[in-house]
Amino acid sequence: MLWEINSNQPIYLQIMERIQSLIISGYYKPGDRLPSIRDFAATASINPNTMQKALNELEKIDLIYTNKTNGKFITEDTNVIQNLKNQISIQYIRDFIEKMMDIGLNEKDIIKNINQYIQNNLNNE
Amino acid sequence: MLWEINSNQPIYLQIMERIQSLIISGYYKPGDRLPSIRDFAATASINPNTMQKALNELEKIDLIYTNKTNGKFITEDTNVIQNLKNQISIQYIRDFIEKMMDIGLNEKDIIKNINQYIQNNLNNE
DNA sequence: AATGATGTATCAGGGGCCTAATGCAATGAT
DNA sequence: ATCATTGCATTAGGCCCCTGATACATCATT
Numbered sequence: 001m002l003w004e005i006n007s008n009q010p011i012y013l014q015i016m017e018r019i020q021s022l023i024i025s026g027y028y029k030p031g032d033r034l035p036s037i038r039d040f041a042a043t044a045s046i047n048p049n050t051m052q053k054a055l056n057e058l059e060k061i062d063l064i065y066t067n068k069t070n071g072k073f074i075t076e077d078t079n080v081i082q083n084l085k086n087q088i089s090i091q092y093i094r095d096f097i098e099k100m101m102d103i104g105l106n107e108k109d110i111i112k113n114i115n116q117y118i119q120n121n122l123n124n125e
Numbered sequence: 126m127l128w129e130i131n132s133n134q135p136i137y138l139q140i141m142e143r144i145q146s147l148i149i150s151g152y153y154k155p156g157d158r159l160p161s162i163r164d165f166a167a168t169a170s171i172n173p174n175t176m177q178k179a180l181n182e183l184e185k186i187d188l189i190y191t192n193k194t195n196g197k198f199i200t201e202d203t204n205v206i207q208n209l210k211n212q213i214s215i216q217y218i219r220d221f222i223e224k225m226m227d228i229g230l231n232e233k234d235i236i237k238n239i240n241q242y243i244q245n246n247l248n249n250e
Numbered sequence: 251a252a253t254g255a256t257g258t259a260t261c262a263g264g265g266g267c268c269t270a271a272t273g274c275a276a277t278g279a280t
Numbered sequence: 281a282t283c284a285t286t287g288c289a290t291t292a293g294g295c296c297c298c299t300g301a302t303a304c305a306t307c308a309t310t
Contacts, residue, residue, distance in 0.1 A: 025229035026229055047298060069306050111240065135266085193277060
């Protein structure tokens with residue numbers, strides 16, 4: 001698993017989004033136990049305090065919960081996960097289209113370009 | 126013109142990308158003179174130092190140039206602009222697809238979702 | 251009962267970003 | 281010549297982020 005850190009955004013937000021994706025994609029399943037903060041931080045090569053901050057963000061939106069001193073676990077409410085997945089995907093699309101239109105491309109350009117990109121780069125099957 | 130500032134990324138980078146889009150989209154044309162740093166900063170409601178930092182970034186990639194004490198101007202090399210536009214659009218597509226796949230969507234999902242979004246939200250003509 | 255693992259909290263130091271306030275050199279306009 | 285404009289540079293202060301170190305309470309295990 002990769003934990004690439006880009007310098008232009010707070011690390012704790014990048015980690016937050018990364019783990020969020022792992023949950024939404026199903027890599028981590030409802031009820032799964034996350035690694036301990038210390039282990040998790042070591043794996044991601046960041047400070048435990050920073051990892052804690054990232055996990056707190058995920059707890060704020062009910063994606064994970066804490067079981068006393070047993071650790072942190074993925075929510076068992078699949079609706080929370082599915083709703084977030086829908087919301088995030090729409091947000092990604094919205095941001096993407098906005099950026100593309102900002103540089104002067106219209107709907108047709110966008111559709112054409114992305115189809116072309118996928119044809120050229122992703123159909124390796 | 127809107128100058129929305131988001132808190133999770135350095136302001137000078139957001140301003141840099143914003144002006145870059147204005148050039149790429151053709152709002153600012155080759156040879157156009159930009160507002161003075163002081164005026165530009167006031168318009169965007171940021172500090173002149175921050176605006177200067179943003180403009181320096183644009184100058185680094187030869188998108189603008191400085192004419193002594195006359196001000197800063199858009200490059201007259203249309204190739205630089207066109208190449209950057211191509212590069213940026215590919216980068217946006219790449220980042221978008223990566224994020225979408227990170228949350229568990231495949232190529233077909235992506236194409237389907239974005240087509241659906243455009244159908245529902247952008248065809249107001 | 252003792253130990254280890256876990257979450258949680260705090261403190262100090264450093265770095266980057268942003269603002270505010272100045273100052274300076276060069277150029278164009280008057 | 282004088283003045284305003286412009287780019288450019290510097291300094292100081294504040295804020296947030298990140299790290300490193302440390303400490304504490306709780307729970308499960310032994």
